[in-house]
Amino acid sequence: MTDSPPPSTGASAAGPPVPSAVALSGVTKAFGAVRAVDGIDLEIRAGEFFSMLGPSGSGKTTVLRMIAGFEEPTGGRVLLGGTDVTRLAPFDRDVNTVFQDYALFPHLSVRQNVEYGLKVKRVPRAERTRRAAEALAAVRLEDFAARRPAELSGGQRQRVALARALVNRPSVLLLDEPLGALDLKLRLEMQIELKQIQREAGITFVFVTHDQDEALTMSDRIAVFNAGRIEQVGTPAEVYEHPATEFVAGFVGTSNLLQGDAAAQVFGEPGLYSVRPEKIRITHPDDPAGPDECSAPGTIVEVVYAGALTRFVVDLEAGGRLVALRQNVEESSTDVARHRGSTVLLAWQRRHTVRLSARPGNTTPNDNPQ
Amino acid sequence: MxxxxxxxxxxxxxxxxxxxxxxxxxxxxxxxxxxxxxxxVLLVSAFWTTNEFTSNIDYLWNTDNFRTVLTDPLYRNVALRTLGIAAAVTLIDAVIAFPMAFYMARVARPRSRRLLLVAVLTPLWAGYLVKAYAWWVMLSHGGVIDWIAAPFGGGSPGFGIPAVVIVLSYLWLPYMILPLYTAFEQLPDSLLAASGDLGARPWRTFVGVVLPLVKPAVIAGSIFTFSLSLGDYLTVQIVGGTTQMLGNVIASNVTLNLPLAAAVSCVPVLIIVGYLLAVRRTGALDNL
Known part of the structure; x- marks a missing residue:
């Protein structure tokens, strides 16, 4: 299996050493007996769109808050641009945050909100006005400068929060589930817009989300969090195509796991395996599988029509259950249902089989869970 | 059907x-x-007159009472004194209630927060007169205040304006603490975090974010402390010595000269109306 490449250590072979925008080493945060973050090492490169993906309670937001300075780690160090900031207060760090609830000051106008950071840093009035206007133009809110936050829609407030943070030109922008409160259509628009703004500003974005689609579409790299630890760090393709652990395979994309006897029968060797549903081809049981293919016979037990594609749930003869996706190129909704109960053969390229480790940081191919 | x-x-x-x-x-x-x-009825009766010989009310429409209230220096002094006392009480209550409410809402743990809330609310159940007389005992010569202040070379302020201000501040303090407590409690943590995140040090966050957001609550509290002090007539009788406030001028005139008492009582009513009009522009009335 392919492992994700080791994170950049700054001193790469080409060019002078560039310190990571954010570096965490052994960072731990305990709330009483609960270890919300449990010894995390992470390097985020300058200019990168980096996502921290995980379910709620996995520690991703706590890590973000420790980078911002709202929480002090109980162990480990936080570095920004190579400088240790572990004990620095938020106002002494060169990062800005876009909060989940936007946290706009209700008593200030949109323009005053955007100017707040500059005013605090005693930027001269003329420059302040100019930069605030630029920031508002960048998020297309020039015409709303005089309004109060309460007079804006959710999407507009979100963009004010973004402008208020970006106007300070921080080295790192932290975003705490900023799209969570928006409806789906607006969220998709903002995903594209955020990515665009990040490219143009050239600022490192650290983006916290529990939405795997959001993480996959926007990020340069993703860290998958679970129970206070990082299960895998990699590009969206690496995380999706080659999940390192059972958790990653299940959380990012549809969980399609085979283990125990079923795995032994299909793959010839017991273990824990995952195959992405869209890689699986559904054929007639008499059609032979290709030479580079794995295959397993089974019965379709459920057919779920989902517009663009249909989801087939197949119980394997070997035991276990796999989900296969098929684009609805020719068939329409009325046709697909009749496949329920049919006997089929599932086939997929051998290289699309991913062997998993049940535990994080333990992905050696020889590892036998039994 | x-x-x-x-x-x-x-x-x-x-x-x-x-x-x-x-x-x-x-x-x-x-x-x-x-x-x-x-x-x-109050307003109308202010335009009547009391017959000086019979002490009966003559229902003759005239503005003599208002002329007396406006021109007689006695009433002007009493009005200004009352205004000053009400303002001092409001200021003192605001200064005490601010850190108190802040501590209760944002620092104290839930358990001690509940205890503090009970401590603030309990005196409201005790009778007004009981509390006023308790202060009379404490302030009297050789009382608790004397005893505490003696080692520092001080003593009880005695009965007079300072005593009135102290007792009224004590009586109306809960009315200032409660709205402030609510305001601090409703202040989102993320706003304070955002201010720090944008580079503001704590003092700057306090002045730029906390103060403007709790200002309506201070004003709401001040409406209580101010108007209650303005209308008070018992405390000043108990611990005020010879001090006269609008309240006890009215009280002492009710039986002797009702029309004049009515005219005098228009003064605090007008002051309060003026105060509310001034306050309305700040938006504090929306939070009552």
């Missing part, structure tokens, strides 16, 4: 105005008659 109750319900359902009228006519009548009516 539909039962009459159902028919009535149906009729009310189709006529929202009728429904509203049925709902609020009784309280509105009460408000108009008992509350506004009394105010109108």
């Amino acid at each position: 539909t039962p009459p109750v159902r028919r009535l319900a149906g009729a009310l359902h189709r006529r929202p105005r009728l429904r509203l009228a049925a709902l609020i006519s009784a309280p509105m009548a009460w408000l108009a008659l008992a509350y506004l009516g009394a105010l109108v």
Whole structure:
């Protein structure tokens, strides 16, 4: 299996050493007996769109808050641009945050909100006005400068929060589930817009989300969090195509796991395996599988029509259950249902089989869970 | 055949105005008659006169009482003194309540927060007179205040304006703490975090974010402390020594010269109306 490449250590072979925008080493945060973050090492490169993906309670937001300075780690160090900031207060760090609830000051106008950071840093009035206007133009809110936050829609407030943070030109922008409160259509628009703004500003974005689609579409790299630890760090393709652990395979994309006897029968060797549903081809049981293919016979037990594609749930003869996706190129909704109960053969390229480790940081191919 | 109750319900359902009228006519009548009516009688009686010989009221329409109140230096001094005392009480309460409410809402743990809330609320159940006389005992010569202050070379301020200010501040303090407590409690943590995140040090966050957001609560509290002090007439009698406030001028005139008392009582009413009008522009009244 392919492992994700080791994170950049700054001193790469080409060019002078560039310190990571954010570096965490052994960072731990305990709330009483609960270890919300449990010894995390992470390097985020300058200019990168980096996502921290995980379910709620996995520690991703706590890590973000420790980078911002709202929480002090109980162990480990936080570095920004190579400088240790572990004990620095938020106002002494060169990062800005876009909060989940936007946290706009209700008593200030949109323009005053955007100017707040500059005013605090005693930027001269003329420059302040100019930069605030630029920031508002960048998020297309020039015409709303005089309004109060309460007079804006959710999407507009979100963009004010973004402008208020970006106007300070921080080295790192932290975003705490900023799209969570928006409806789906607006969220998709903002995903594209955020990515665009990040490219143009050239600022490192650290983006916290529990939405795997959001993480996959926007990020340069993703860290998958679970129970206070990082299960895998990699590009969206690496995380999706080659999940390192059972958790990653299940959380990012549809969980399609085979283990125990079923795995032994299909793959010839017991273990824990995952195959992405869209890689699986559904054929007639008499059609032979290709030479580079794995295959397993089974019965379709459920057919779920989902517009663009249909989801087939197949119980394997070997035991276990796999989900296969098929684009609805020719068939329409009325046709697909009749496949329920049919006997089929599932086939997929051998290289699309991913062997998993049940535990994080333990992905050696020889590892036998039994 | 539909039962009459159902028919009535149906009729009310189709006529929202009728429904509203049925709902609020009784309280509105009460408000108009008992509350506004009394105010109108007060205003009207201020234009009558007391016969100096018989002490009976002559129902002659004239403005002599108002002329007396406005021109006699006695009334002007009493009015200014009352205003000053009410302002001092409001200021003292605001200064004490601010850190108190902040601590209760944002620092104290839930358990001690509840205890503190009970501690603030309990005195409201105790009788006004009991509290005022308790202070009379404490402030009197050789009382607790003397005893505590003696080692520092001080003593009880005695009975006078300072005593009135102290006791009124004590009496109305909960009315300032409670709105401030609510305001601090409702202040989102993320706003304070955002301010720090944007580079503001704590003092800057306090001045730029906390103060403007709790200002309406301070004003709401001040409406209570100010108007209650303005109308008070018992505390000043108990611990005020010879001090006169508008309240006890009115109280002492009610039996002797009701029209004059009515004219005097228009003064605090006007002050409060003026205060409310000034305060309305800050938006604090929306938070009451």
